[in-house]
Amino acid sequence: MFEFVVDDKVVLKLLDTHFADQLFELTDSCRAYLKEWLPWVDGTMSVEDTKSYIEETKNQFASNSGFQAGIWCQGNIAGVIGFQGMNLSNRSTSIGYWLGERYRGSGVMTRSCKAFVEYAFTELNINRVEIRCAEKNLRSRAIPERLGFTREGVIREAEWLYDHYVDHVVYGILAKEWI
Numbered sequence: 001m002f003e004f005v006v007d008d009k010v011v012l013k014l015l016d017t018h019f020a021d022q023l024f025e026l027t028d029s030c031r032a033y034l035k036e037w038l039p040w041v042d043g044t045m046s047v048e049d050t051k052s053y054i055e056e057t058k059n060q061f062a063s064n065s066g067f068q069a070g071i072w073c074q075g076n077i078a079g080v081i082g083f084q085g086m087n088l089s090n091r092s093t094s095i096g097y098w099l100g101e102r103y104r105g106s107g108v109m110t111r112s113c114k115a116f117v118e119y120a121f122t123e124l125n126i127n128r129v130e131i132r133c134a135e136k137n138l139r140s141r142a143i144p145e146r147l148g149f150t151r152e153g154v155i156r157e158a159e160w161l162y163d164h165y166v167d168h169v170v171y172g173i174l175a176k177e178w179i
Contacts, residue, residue, distance in 0.1 A: 010071065026100045029100070030100050066085060069082060078108055079103060081113065090128075110147065129172065131171045133169050150177075
């Protein structure tokens, strides 16, 4: 099972169904906050929905196409970070993430993303890591910018978010650029 110690406060652990109650509670407690940028929130209405999601992530891990990890901050689940669409033949992947409202502004996500990028380059032999963020989600965009990613462009109307489309800013970094 994947477990990665980021620092003395943050640990990343592969999602498992025994985390479902805690993960659903976090999702439910900041539903309005998450819904501003994440299209799946309305589809997560019960612990069973969260368990189904976790089972999907376990299948993703088993098929070697990425994985999702819970972000644990001082023993509490604070959010999720994951490799989306891992393409081993091209040695590329994309990182997606979300963080509970009470954990924002503490550097937890920046440190978690940094650890994930480092893991991708050193352990998975990935050459390219990408992060896509809604153009107006400035907090999310600040993370790849802080980590030295290059802004590569904008994908127009990339995601349907309940009642409107949002554009995505694409950031990328290559193994040779990672310090």
